[in-house]
Amino acid sequence: MVRRYRDGKNHLPNDIPIADVTGVFATVSAQGFVDLGNEFFQDLGANGRRCVSCHVPTAGWTLTPPELAAVFHATDGGVRADPFGLGAVFRTLDGANSPNADVSTLEKRRQAYSLLLHRGVIRIGLAMPANAEFDLIAVDDPYSFASAAQLSLYRRPLPTTNLKFDSTVMWDGREVVAGETVLQQLETQASDATVIHAQGKPLTDAQRSSVAAFIVGLASAQTFDRAAGHLHEDGARGGPEEIFAQPFYIGINDNFGDSKTGAPFNPVVFNLYDAWTCSCDRDGDARRAVARGQALFNTKSIAIVGVSSINDEPAFGTPDTLMGTCTTCHDTPNGGNHSVVLPLNIGLSDESRRTPDLPLYTFQNRTTKAILKLTDPGRGLIDGKWAHLGRFKGPMLRDLAARAPYFHNGFAADLAAVVNFYDERFNIGFSACEKADLAAFLHAL
Numbered sequence: 001m002v003r004r005y006r007d008g009k010n011h012l013p014n015d016i017p018i019a020d021v022t023g024v025f026a027t028v029s030a031q032g033f034v035d036l037g038n039e040f041f042q043d044l045g046a047n048g049r050r051c052v053s054c055h056v057p058t059a060g061w062t063l064t065p066p067e068l069a070a071v072f073h074a075t076d077g078g079v080r081a082d083p084f085g086l087g088a089v090f091r092t093l094d095g096a097n098s099p100n101a102d103v104s105t106l107e108k109r110r111q112a113y114s115l116l117l118h119r120g121v122i123r124i125g126l127a128m129p130a131n132a133e134f135d136l137i138a139v140d141d142p143y144s145f146a147s148a149a150q151l152s153l154y155r156r157p158l159p160t161t162n163l164k165f166d167s168t169v170m171w172d173g174r175e176v177v178a179g180e181t182v183l184q185q186l187e188t189q190a191s192d193a194t195v196i197h198a199q200g201k202p203l204t205d206a207q208r209s210s211v212a213a214f215i216v217g218l219a220s221a222q223t224f225d226r227a228a229g230h231l232h233e234d235g236a237r238g239g240p241e242e243i244f245a246q247p248f249y250i251g252i253n254d255n256f257g258d259s260k261t262g263a264p265f266n267p268v269v270f271n272l273y274d275a276w277t278c279s280c281d282r283d284g285d286a287r288r289a290v291a292r293g294q295a296l297f298n299t300k301s302i303a304i305v306g307v308s309s310i311n312d313e314p315a316f317g318t319p320d321t322l323m324g325t326c327t328t329c330h331d332t333p334n335g336g337n338h339s340v341v342l343p344l345n346i347g348l349s350d351e352s353r354r355t356p357d358l359p360l361y362t363f364q365n366r367t368t369k370a371i372l373k374l375t376d377p378g379r380g381l382i383d384g385k386w387a388h389l390g391r392f393k394g395p396m397l398r399d400l401a402a403r404a405p406y407f408h409n410g411f412a413a414d415l416a417a418v419v420n421f422y423d424e425r426f427n428i429g430f431s432a433c434e435k436a437d438l439a440a441f442l443h444a445l
């Protein structure tokens with residue numbers, strides 16, 4: 001599949017079909033090919049890590065448990081070298097449950113990397129910020145490492161594709177710098193990643209801009225669904241090529257009006273599958289299901305309650321209940337991420353959803369003495385604001401089928417589990433058919 005071109009570089013052609021749970025996805029680069037010579041694939045650090053070690057093109061540009069299992073097996077848990085440096089994901093500093101984990105035998109390595117292997121999460125180590133509105137008063141860490149000096153936060157690598165839609169760099173927006181473009185933030189991010197994950201030196205300006213230009217030029221999406229067939233047929237506009245044509249800017253279709261045109265928020269965010277509403281093609285049944293799922297995503301009414309940054313936000317009028325849709329938060333047309341920098345708390349790191357494999361942190365408000373227990377404080381750990389604890393960005397929703405599990409901590413094993421989470425969290429009352437239709441749509445993105 002890898003071609004060596006006359007300039008001597010290794011190029012991966014655009015649109016290579018890659019199998020996933022429900023069909024096939026593909027990546028295209030605006031360059032016309034995926035340049036395997038880019039710094040993204042180079043060993044620029046000190047521990048064998050490369051960007052591709054954690055952002056794997058065949059795993060939706062992130063990590064997935066099946067892909068990790070294969071690499072673990074092939075490299076004896078990161079001990080044996082491999083040509084692309086994929087095994088280097090198994091490094092204790094942030095690949096293991098704890099940096100102090102014992103990795104002396106294969107069986108110990110299997111235990112040491114259990115969160116990575118099962119949830120596809122990397123340990124992000126962040127300290128309590130100075131001048132926080134809260135204290136960290138207790139740490140319950142099954143791996144006996146975390147403290148105020150370094151909380152262990154286990155997070156899914158965000159895909160390094162479809163970044164044209166990105167408004168908020170990182171789950172907690174910690175690479176967002178006011179006044180900088182997202183491209184500039186991605187350049188800084190590339191250098192920070194080399195220093196933090198690969199224990200290397202900061203990248204040069206030329207390297208930063210080369211990596212950032214490379215990832216921003218990528219688009220990935222599902223192209224074929226085993227039930228619905230080709231996703232760019234019969235009038236549908238699935239697949240990655242369409243992503244290039246899709247306009248995006250920060251604040252597009254924002255809830256308070258489009259930042260450029262001032263047009264009011266339009267809840268109809270996805271229209272890729274409009275033409276399948278009454279498809280009578282050979283795959284018509286499955287195609288109509290995808291179109292019904294799209295309509296549910298756009299219009300099914302959801303009573304949004306208890307979401308910090310909506311229900312407690314003066315801009316929204318601090319409503320007890322905001323009647324919305326999936327698209328209230330996933331508002332970017334045909335991208336599905338939140339088009340503004342406004343991390344939200346939908347409860348994924350609440351104590352009630354804690355599983356024994358994750359740490360639990362107890363925070364106390366310095367003024368009110370209120371207590372909050374979370375597995376990951378999200379945005380609040382960056383800016384020290386009590387109200388921002390547990391907030392995460394509304395991520396991009398394309399190419400989902402390629403990259404289970406979902407949410408920042410891999411809480412949902414598959415898209416059916418995502419739909420069930422929302423159904424319970426917001427008491428939506430989806431019927432079994434509606435759940436299946438919504439999942440069919442999400443799988444076709």
Ligand code: HEC
Nearest residue numbers: 049050051054122156157158168169170171190193194197
């Ligand atoms: C050890 C694994 C690892 C390596 C190596 C790594 N990343 Fe990441 N990357 C992550 C994780 C985990 C996140 C999400 C962290 C968070 O949000 O707190 C992430 C997030 C990102 C994001 C944010 C995307 C978004 O939607 O905001 C970009 C961009 C990115 N990485 C680029 C890179 C580049 C470029 C390199 C190489 C220089 C690289 N990464 C190396 C694990 C890794």
Ligand code: HEC
Nearest residue numbers: 307325326329344346348392393394395406407408418422
């Ligand atoms: C109140 C805002 C809000 C609403 C309403 C909402 N989402 Fe989300 N969505 C988010 C946030 C925030 C995240 C990331 C949360 C996290 O990981 O902590 C997310 C994450 C996701 C993800 C995971 C993506 C990934 O890369 O892991 C999917 C899929 C998703 N939402 C689908 C939906 C669907 C389907 C609906 C409607 C049934 C919906 N969302 C309604 C805010 C919202």
